[in-house]
Amino acid sequence: MGLDGKTALVTGASRGIGRAIAKALAARGAAVIVNYNGSKEAASEVVSEIEAAGGNAISLGCSVADQEAVESMMKEIISKYKRLDILVNNAGITRDNLILKMKEEDFDAVLNTNLKGVFHTCRYAARQMLKQKAGCIVNISSISGVMGNAGQTNYAASKAGVIGFTKSLARELASREIRVNAVAPGFVETEMTEKLPESAVEAGKRQIPFGRFGKAEEVAKAVCFLASEDASYITGQVLHVDGGMGM
Ligand code: NAP
Numbered sequence: 001m002g003l004d005g006k007t008a009l010v011t012g013a014s015r016g017i018g019r020a021i022a023k024a025l026a027a028r029g030a031a032v033i034v035n036y037n038g039s040k041e042a043a044s045e046v047v048s049e050i051e052a053a054g055g056n057a058i059s060l061g062c063s064v065a066d067q068e069a070v071e072s073m074m075k076e077i078i079s080k081y082k083r084l085d086i087l088v089n090n091a092g093i094t095r096d097n098l099i100l101k102m103k104e105e106d107f108d109a110v111l112n113t114n115l116k117g118v119f120h121t122c123r124y125a126a127r128q129m130l131k132q133k134a135g136c137i138v139n140i141s142s143i144s145g146v147m148g149n150a151g152q153t154n155y156a157a158s159k160a161g162v163i164g165f166t167k168s169l170a171r172e173l174a175s176r177e178i179r180v181n182a183v184a185p186g187f188v189e190t191e192m193t194e195k196l197p198e199s200a201v202e203a204g205k206r207q208i209p210f211g212r213f214g215k216a217e218e219v220a221k222a223v224c225f226l227a228s229e230d231a232s233y234i235t236g237q238v239l240h241v242d243g244g245m246g247m
Pocket of ligand 1: 090091
């Protein structure tokens, strides 16, 4: 699964799953762009960790929800590296609430980051990858987008949207063998799930055949596989990394 000479952008890579993905791609030889929104220091730490391990990385801040900011980040990447081989759309947020209490601004914020953000990066990346006649995209969806989850109408809609988006873009880019896949993690130990009340954690674990939450590194390995030549005949797929929860 060597990725020597490849350039990879990972959105939302300052912590959690994105951080693990950035480090795993770099460990396999890719030059990694560590994107973040507000956590500049944390992103710099990820870069330092990658460099300390002998890898190559830079950090670039921008909200994926902001189309103009994404475009200027993409321009900066292409001007520095001349290409983009791997795009991992990982940036995501939650604003959980039951539908009767769900505020419109919370619905919009989640859709704008989790789904529209994917549109913003893919639109630019697809143009570049078509020019290169090579590249691959991995979008991070969620078990919530597959099974639904009470209190997450906004989040589940965004993540189900990511799956439909992924399959459609895979069909659009397949003639050039540019692959587009999704990874649907179940419950993974990160700051996102740290926010869950203990009762929800216990209820969650009861639904997981493995009986435990996943680790960010376990998701990262699946992303590295899909981003590598080992997955050369795989496109439009949703790989579940969920301890059996969604089977
Ligand atoms: P996390 O720990 O909350 O980290 C989220 C990351 O996204 C941070 O690096 C954050 O950067 C970044 N981010 C947020 N809004 C952004 C924006 N507008 N533009 C750019 N970056 C932004 O989350 P996580 O648990 O690692 O989740 C990563 C992905 O996996 C998300 O898409 C999530 O929906 C998905 N997922 C997670 C789980 C889970 O159980 N943890 C399960 C299924 C799917 P800043 O700190 O700089 O804002």
